[in-house]
Amino acid sequence: MDPREPPTPNRWRRFDEWDARPLRQDRFAEEAPEQGFCAIGSPFDPKASCSISAGRVTVLDGKGEHDFDLIDEFVARHHLDPAVVDEAMALAPLDVARMLVDIHVPREDLQRLATGMTPARLAEVVAEMSALEITFAFAKMRSRQRPGNQAHVTNAKDDPLQLAADAATAAALGFDEIETTMRVASNSWANALACTVGSAVGRGSVLFQCSIEEAEELRIGMSGLASYAETVSVYGTEQSFIDGDDTPWSKAFLAAAYASRGIKARCTSGGASELLMGFHERKSILYLEARCLCLQRAMGIQGTQNGGVDGASLTASLPSGVRELMAENLLAVWLGLECASGNDVRTSASEIRVGAKIAPFLLAGSEFICSGFGSIKGYDNSFNVSLFNGEDIEDYLVLQRDFRVDGGLTAIGEDEAIDLRTRAVDAITAVLEELDLAHPTAAMRRSVVFASGSDETQGYEPGAVTPMSEAIDARGITAVDVVRALAKRGFVAEAEHVLMMLRQRVSGDYLQTSAIIRDGRVISAINDPNHYAGPGTGYQMSEERWAKIKRLRGTLSRKDVLAGQAIRGTEERRRYTLENLGPAARGTDPHEVVVGISPGFGENLHETTAGHPLSAVIRALMAGISEGGGTARFVRCRHTADTSFIGLTAAKLSGSGIGIGLQAKGTTVLHRADRLPHLNLELFSNAPVTSLAHYHALARNAALHARGSRPDPVVVPSHGQALSARFHVQVALIHAVETALTVAGALPVEVRPVFLREAAA
Amino acid sequence: MTNSAKLIEFYPLAENRPDLVLTSSGKTLDTLTLDAVMAGEVSAADITITPAALVLQAEIARSAQRDRLAENLERAAELATVPQTVLLAAYEILRPGRAKAASDILAMAERLRRDFGAQRIAAMMEEAASAYQRRGLFTHRY
Structure with a gap:
């Protein structure tokens, strides 16, 4: 059916589109x-x-x-x-x-x-x-000044190996409390034991609870295998x-x-x-x-x-x-x-509603921003899928950075993640073996270390966990036994962490309002009371903490961008050179199209933001001009890095009055000598979605203009992507390289592209 | 410690006044070391909180204008020495429909008062018995 024909029944098509949005599942x-x-x-x-x-x-x-x-x-x-x-x-x-x-x-x-x-x-x-x-x-x-957060650590199999690995990961991410529950109620003791061990790996200091029927939860807590209840x-x-x-x-x-x-x-x-x-x-x-x-x-x-x-x-x-x-x-x-x-249950299928839901709490800070952030994947959450889940952790980290707020989480490095998960799986294995509860194989352990979720593990299944859980309960295994097992097998730091949590229990310091434990120290409403009284008061993020929040995976710097360009430059030098022919003069050929290039083009910048090598762009332009019946000439502008001015400069040097302005990042303008700088004939402003075919077509149009026709402008379709979010960091860094190379009043220089394979031929 | 305004300044006690908190077996916090665990000198009983520590924390809570929390910690102090089975039985009898008459709850309250000196807990249970009576909770549920 022709999409341009009105639909049946009568309905504005936007409603169909709205119907298909995730929001409409709510x-x-x-x-x-x-x-x-x-x-x-x-x-x-x-x-x-x-x-x-x-x-x-x-x-x-x-x-x-x-x-x-x-x-x-x-x-x-x-x-x-x-x-x-x-x-x-x-x-x-x-x-x-x-x-x-x-x-x-x-x-x-x-x-x-x-x-x-x-x-x-x-x-x-x-x-x-x-x-x-x-x-x-x-x-x-709020009573405690410092904000914090709480994680859910569960999995669809009640697999203790994965629970330990995920608890350690959650601790490293900065959660102050970890909460688990089971798919199968009779697995509660095994879950508690696994999370106790996992949360002692790395940072330690995490309060932990196992959510189950009240009387059972109290028993687990008394064994030392849980430190809080909610x-x-x-x-x-x-x-x-x-x-x-x-x-x-x-x-x-x-x-x-x-x-x-x-x-x-x-x-x-x-x-x-x-x-x-x-x-x-x-x-x-x-x-x-x-x-x-x-x-x-x-x-x-x-x-x-x-x-x-x-x-x-x-x-x-x-x-x-x-x-x-x-x-x-x-x-x-x-x-x-x-x-x-x-902020624990996922209240919407719409990511916009989810992001909006969390924002006030991130801004205000909260003792636990989420009463259950799904640190694991959504499908592994045995409570319910959370507002934020393992899949969304980096989104959350970025929100902290966007607003300069402390949401309680810290980014985790790739090596750190593997080290921690390996250590946690080894530690729980040691405890299971020492207490003769289970003997996991190397393959099971390895699969868990690398797994993002339980679909990818060869760990234990719920039915295999139940006997372990029953044995822990029946034999009266306590956290002291866990300490002993860990230490005996060389997990001394982990043993110390579990013991530290038990020692804290004796003083009761963490029974006071809003208590958490950080670096082995209890922090609560008593020794960290909130005294917010306007700007400059209340929780002030330390420089050290802010430095951690700022640090994201994959940030770009000028150095990164130039390094990338340099690699492309090495390849490009094997393809072509731009021969310098001295000061550019005005042409006389009435069919000429002059292409103006930017100061850094082919010098220290070698590819467009769409990833096209600049040599390929030049080839496309030359082919297009030739196809339109024009002749191509190239000049390098040194007085400006702005596309419009480069294009107009080129047009004014052109025998036909038609010129093209081309920046190294790929932005391109088609200009005519008698127009105002920003009133061009055609413009490719979205270089990231501009293809070589587009450059070819624009160059052909330039030649047609030179020959007096009025071709249809080339339109680069945009599909509504957030291109600026994706490219503007790079664009700003690249453009700064170009502007730094400009010399006020410098005259354009004529250059000639020489393709080396042709030259060799 | 009689001067509670001063006690709060020592919070957290484990850090600033470890001498004030002993385990239920009378050990000091600094004896709960890994070496002691490995030598078999620390048992699960050593990692339980004492009534005395709970009373200290209640004092701290009260100094911080958290009187209800303080009262809860005082009730907790009364329960700290109550064995697990009795504790769970007392909780169970307070759940709706478990007691068939106020006397069931009152009997448990009396037992806790008599055997463990749990005055506050007993008073709370007596209050519950009267409220349950008025609201008709002594009925069959399952």
């Missing part, structure tokens, strides 16, 4: 507050209120204490500070919102006020704020909570239980989980999350993982949904909780 929900589909400010949300009688909360958000459900009860008894309630609740929500973005109101003051505010009031305050204001307030309100899920309605098989009190007990074993813990909440579980009580997502967060503070947990998490995609399907996710995170830090700020 579904968007209509707002329907009565069905719980409302991000912020449902008409069914209660109006904030709080009454105190004899030091006891008797009314909470419009409900009398006899009607309190489990969540109200816990919030009333343990979140609200009766001594602060009257003062805090008397403030207008808009005024509090303004305090949150006011650099003169300290974080501590606002955190104190939050202890006197009900969930409905907290939600009302952040509802007053724009996405920008939320971002800013988040930067000000499965303490809470929900914003009573029925969801009970379906989640817990109550506020059982979770509070669990929070104390984790701490009693020296295990760092955070809760998990996050918008729309109640909606997914079918008990939303017609409330907005933000209000329900505010209840969750008050509950968490009330329990005395140090932190939270929120901002959607499993419900992130559903929340993001709603109008203002992504803003709601940000508002949740702000509430968490305002309440003084460490915040692992979501």
Whole structure:
């Protein structure tokens, strides 16, 4: 069918194209507050209120204490500070919102006020704020100053060899926490052991958790094979909570239980989980999350993982949904909780939405920007594919560099990656062998070192891992056994790293809010509190850290570009030379086309940005001029490197008044002597997509113009590529070489291309 | 340590006041070396946190205006010596539908108070029992 004919049925074709975009795989929900589909400010949300009688909360958000459900009860008894309630609740929500973005109101003051505010009031305050204001307030309100990040390390086979290699890789990339889970629940102990070993390779100092059923997770933690937990899920309605098989009190007990074993813990909440579980009580997502967060503070947990998490995609399907996710995170830090700020589930098939989703968090910084960055490939993620995955790590690194922000990650070199992965696989092999859990073959190990994902490994399959996992549990193997096995087999640094993490557990230093461990040192809200108070305050990236963020793989410098050109130059000198014939004179041949070349052309620059050797471009031009019935003459301009001026200079020297301007990078103009410099006849401005056939056609046109015809201009089609992103670094560096060679007022020199093979013939 | 405003200045304790934190077997942090592990002198019991260390961390949290975290760490101090099976049983009885009557929870609370001096934990469990009663949680779930 002729694409120029109108389509059937009647439809603007752009809609077909839009239909085919990844974005259209996302579904968007209509707002329907009565069905719980409302991000912020449902008409069914209660109006904030709080009454105190004899030091006891008797009314909470419009409900009398006899009607309190489990969540109200816990919030009333343990979140609200009766001594602060009257003062805090008397403030207008808009005024509090303004305090949150006011650099003169300290974080501590606002955190104190939050202890006197009900969930409905907290939600009302952040509802007053724009996405920008939320971002800013988040930067000000988070507890730990230094930002960080958390990785998922899992694979589709539960293969311990790959887990160890990937945990080591994640540690090297800079993640402060590593979280694993299993395809098969009975493989939990093997996963925990493998990640413990892997995260001790190289940098060490990484907190690690194995996500599984609460009671099991606690047992794994007690064995020393996990150092933190974040499965303490809470929900914003009573029925969801009970379906989640817990109550506020059982979770509070669990929070104390984790701490009693020296295990760092955070809760998990996050918008729309109640909606997914079918008990939303017609409330907005933000209000329900505010209840969750008050509950968490009330329990005395140090932190939270929120901002959607499993419900992130559903929340993001709603109008203002992504803003709601940000508002949740702000509430968490305002309440003084460490915040692992979501950005874990991939909320969109659109890369544009993904990039936009992460941007506010990169700008503001967060204690854990992602509560699960997929350090492995998307298909290996046993939680769910993440917002950012192994495939996207370099994109993320570039975003850090673009905005000069610290997103917690550092680039990893190719040799470093192979060394680390080899070491990690060797270390886990040593532990598996020493503990007589498994004896991996050399082929299995080798495949894992080089594999990007589990599709490429010959490692263990889930069924083979289960007996190892059961043996670890049954035999009561602990992290101390791992230390011993590592040291016995010569992995002393790794043994020391595991032991260091165990030693940290004894002091409990990392039980304080927002704790991470870097270089063996605990950093938390206590010894690295956030004191943002405007420009020049708050987290300041060190020069050393910035140097690491700046360093990307494959950056270009002038040296690189010139080295590339020099290699081409050696080849070119075997093909042709440009013979210097002295000062160029004006021609008299009425069919002449003069080609002006730039100062560095064929001197220290030898190929166009499309990769054509300049000798080939010259041949194409000569053939085209000849085909159009013209004669070619070449002059080198030395007074200018600008295509237009080169072209016009050539035209003015031409007997026909027609000239071509040609830069070494390939940009080309067809000019006539009587025109203004920038008002040419034809222009190839996109040298990277200009082919030799295009040069040939333009040169033919030049000759036709010289003979008085009006040929159709040659159009170089562009397919909408981001050519400037791809070529402008090179272009700027090359052009600087050309401009440096210009001499003001220098006269053009006539040159003659001599092709050496012809000369020999 | 009575002067808690001072204690927070020594945070992290493992770095600045390692003398204040002992393992549950009474060892100091600096004895938890690789050589000691290899000599079989360090067992899993040596890498557990003590009630005393949890109380110190609670003091630090309170000095940092994090009173709820402090309370949690104090509850944790009460649980630190509770054996794993008892700990898991207490957690289990608090989960919805496990207890068939308030008395099941109250019995466990009393046991923790009596055997482990877990006053705060017991109070929390008693509060739970009353809330569960009011909200009808003592019902069949599975």
